[in-house]
Amino acid sequence: MGRPGPSAYHRLNPLTKATVATVTAIAAVALGGVVGPIILAAAAVLSPALVAGVLGRLARLSLLLALPIALSAFIVNLFFFPGAEQVLLRIGPITATGEGLRFAIEILVRILAISGAVTLFYLTTRAGDLTVDLERRGVSSRVAFVANASVQTVPTMVERASLITDAQRARGLDTEGSMWRRIRGVVPIVGPVILGSIAEVEERTMALEARGFTRPGRRTLLWTPADSARQAAVRWGLVVGLLALIVARVTGVFG
Amino acid sequence: MESRWSRIIAAGLALLVTAAIGVLLAGGIQQTGEQDPVTFAYHEVADVLALILAVSMIVAIITYLVVEWVQTRRLDSLSHQFSTRTFALIPIAIALNIILGQTVVAAIKLPIYLDSIGTILVGVLAGPLAGALTGFLGNVLWAYVIPPPFQYAPAAAFAVVAATIGLLAGIFARASLLRPRPDQPINRLVMAGIGTAVVIAGLAYLASLGYTTAFGGPPTIAPAPNNEVFDNGLFIVLGWLAVALVIGTVLGLFVILFVRRDLTAAYVVICGAATGIVAALVSAPIAAGVFGGVTGGGTDFLVAAFRSAGLSVGQATLGQGLISDPIDKITTFFVVYLIVSAMARRTKARFPQGERLLEEGDAPTAEGDGWRGATA
Numbered sequence: 001m002g003r004p005g006p007s008a009y010h011r012l013n014p015l016t017k018a019t020v021a022t023v024t025a026i027a028a029v030a031l032g033g034v035v036g037p038i039i040l041a042a043a044a045v046l047s048p049a050l051v052a053g054v055l056g057r058l059a060r061l062s063l064l065l066a067l068p069i070a071l072s073a074f075i076v077n078l079f080f081f082p083g084a085e086q087v088l089l090r091i092g093p094i095t096a097t098g099e100g101l102r103f104a105i106e107i108l109v110r111i112l113a114i115s116g117a118v119t120l121f122y123l124t125t126r127a128g129d130l131t132v133d134l135e136r137r138g139v140s141s142r143v144a145f146v147a148n149a150s151v152q153t154v155p156t157m158v159e160r161a162s163l164i165t166d167a168q169r170a171r172g173l174d175t176e177g178s179m180w181r182r183i184r185g186v187v188p189i190v191g192p193v194i195l196g197s198i199a200e201v202e203e204r205t206m207a208l209e210a211r212g213f214t215r216p217g218r219r220t221l222l223w224t225p226a227d228s229a230r231q232a233a234v235r236w237g238l239v240v241g242l243l244a245l246i247v248a249r250v251t252g253v254f255g
Numbered sequence: 256m257e258s259r260w261s262r263i264i265a266a267g268l269a270l271l272v273t274a275a276i277g278v279l280l281a282g283g284i285q286q287t288g289e290q291d292p293v294t295f296a297y298h299e300v301a302d303v304l305a306l307i308l309a310v311s312m313i314v315a316i317i318t319y320l321v322v323e324w325v326q327t328r329r330l331d332s333l334s335h336q337f338s339t340r341t342f343a344l345i346p347i348a349i350a351l352n353i354i355l356g357q358t359v360v361a362a363i364k365l366p367i368y369l370d371s372i373g374t375i376l377v378g379v380l381a382g383p384l385a386g387a388l389t390g391f392l393g394n395v396l397w398a399y400v401i402p403p404p405f406q407y408a409p410a411a412a413f414a415v416v417a418a419t420i421g422l423l424a425g426i427f428a429r430a431s432l433l434r435p436r437p438d439q440p441i442n443r444l445v446m447a448g449i450g451t452a453v454v455i456a457g458l459a460y461l462a463s464l465g466y467t468t469a470f471g472g473p474p475t476i477a478p479a480p481n482n483e484v485f486d487n488g489l490f491i492v493l494g495w496l497a498v499a500l501v502i503g504t505v506l507g508l509f510v511i512l513f514v515r516r517d518l519t520a521a522y523v524v525i526c527g528a529a530t531g532i533v534a535a536l537v538s539a540p541i542a543a544g545v546f547g548g549v550t551g552g553g554t555d556f557l558v559a560a561f562r563s564a565g566l567s568v569g570q571a572t573l574g575q576g577l578i579s580d581p582i583d584k585i586t587t588f589f590v591v592y593l594i595v596s597a598m599a600r601r602t603k604a605r606f607p608q609g610e611r612l613l614e615e616g617d618a619p620t621a622e623g624d625g626w627r628g629a630t631a
Contacts, residue, residue: 018399021399025411029544029545061403064403065403065406065408066408068360068361068551069408069409069546069549069550069551072549072550072551072555073546073547073549073551073555075559076548076549076555076558076559076562077547077549077562079559079563080559080562080563103547106547107546107547107549110545110546111408111546114408114409115408118398118399118406118408118411121399122399122400122402122406127400130400142337142342143392145342146342146345146346146349146392147392147396147400149345149346150345150346150349150350150353150392150393150396151396151400151401152346153346153347153349153350154350154353154354154401154405156350157347157350157351157354158354161354191597194351194594195594195597195598197347197350197351198344198347198594198598198602199602200347201340201343201344201347202340202602202605204343205339205340205343208339208342208343209339213339213342214339
């Protein structure tokens with residue numbers, strides 16, 4: 001925290017980057033069709049990624065992220081689009097239809113745009129920076145704590161689960177047998193993880209109260225991300241533009 | 256406390272009035288569009304109703320808080336729910352949501368979600384608004400901030416659904432519905448057992464209707480011989496797994512009902528079914544409108560099945576939701592009830608709504624607020 005980012009895009013205020021990501025995701029849905037989201041992705045996802053030098057990682061991660069959904073969407077819509085006339089090919093009893101293909105591509109492009117926007121934000125922003133910035137703007141320090149703690153707790157809990165798995169295996173739990181054995185093995189692992197975490201709540205509560213968590217008023221922040229009037233104007237412009245887009249779509253201006 | 260009742264009544268009225276205005280604005284509950292053959296629901300109407308429901312809930316919450324402010328010049332219900340202990344619990348609950356939800360959506364591919372255990376746990380232990388915050392924040396973090404492999408981009412769109420689930424769980428627990436009721440006389444248990452069986456049978460009937468619609472024949476574990484697409488071993492395995500999970504939950508509930516003689520098992524089923532139906536109504540239009548019905552998990556198979564039977568996207572997501580969500584939420588409420596039962600009484604009682612999870616006879620200790628506050 002506090003170190004300048006490697007590129008101009010990294011150094012933007014985290015709220016700006018978050019606004020870009022959210023507006024892009026919502027606009028990808030509002031635009032519809034295939035051309036719109038592609039242009040949007042090129043402008044709002046690929047160009048900043050190029051500037052930030054994360055294009056390769058972005059492509060890899062967002063494709064990875066979108067893969068299961070994209071695969072599902074593609075198969076479901078390509079083969080199971082009801083009422084479609086234009087048959088492209090038949091594999092046995094399954095038919096791929098033209099309308100299904102079009103819809104599938106539309107959804108695919110939308111999903112790629114959304115996952116690209118989200119991954120760009122994740123790659124160019126340190127998690128703590130966004131919460132610190134929001135706290136400076138007046139979000140309660142408790143909510144900021146919850147957000148940070150949640151992100152930290154996921155890997156901690158996974159690690160604890162693997163520790164408990166090792167301990168239970170040392171006690172004879174079968175984790176490699178048949179499907180049924182593995183399902184039975186879930187309870188002796190998940191149970192202690194959950195109950196152990198809840199028992200930890202007591203300690204965390206006392207630690208938080210000892211650090212003045214319930215003290216009213218705001219904390220003094222030693223460092224906050226930089227912001228500028230120009231970025232604030234861009235943020236508002238993006239939001240207004242998005243609202244205009246939604247209104248235009250709803251009232252049928254774009255058809 | 257008359258003042259609390261007046262707040263609740265005010266909020267209830269606000270809900271009904273907003274809903275009525277919404278229905279009037281939408282031109283009455285018309286039965287437009289095509290009827291979903293499984294649930295006889297009109298999905299376009301369901302979409303509008305979902306929006307009206309969401310807006311009405313927000314208005315009702317605001318009304319409740321406004322009335323409280325006017326009455327007492329403080330927002331005690333808020334500050335009571337959001338104690339330090341709640342804030343220490345929420346990250347764990349969110350982590351639970353994300354880990355279990357990601358496992359089910361990415362690895363296990365069952366037609367359920369299991370991403371609300373943390374939300375409902377917080378709702379039950381801390382209160383409706385705490386549960387709503389957990390759901391909303393959890394989904395937003397899941398989509399934007401959690402690093403891969405646990406990241407799941409579609410989660411942000413369903414943040415509203417998660418908030419609604421947390422809210423409902425908190426309200427049910429607030430109404431003392433989930434208080435353990437052990438050692439009941441056998442006739443009450445039998446009646447509860449029958450009621451539970453009726454609800455579960457109703458949901459199973461709905462599911463089999465859906466199966467019939469999608470697969471064109473009565474439910475069997477092996478697919479019908481001339482069935483177009485699903486002559487696939489994967490679906491058989493999935494079917495068995497789903498059935499095993501459902502049977503496990505149902506058996507567990509009946510064990511609680513008749514072995515522990517705890518009447519609350521029936522309430523678990525009812526709360527779960529109600530929450531599931533509301534969640535399905537609110538999530539179907541989002542899944543249909545934003546993702547074309549496909550979100551990457553095991554539920555997509557159900558949507559595919561409905562689509563292959565000729566339903567529109569909206570109908571398919573609504574049908575899938577009305578099958579998956581009640582099952583998922585009943586299972587989740589059951590798991591939360593198990594967790595809460597396993598917690599020590601002392602641990603439970605310190606949470607804001609913990610007293611409502613203790614048995615009737617366990618009055619709070621005479622030490623009162625000083626001890627439970629645990630500060631200087």
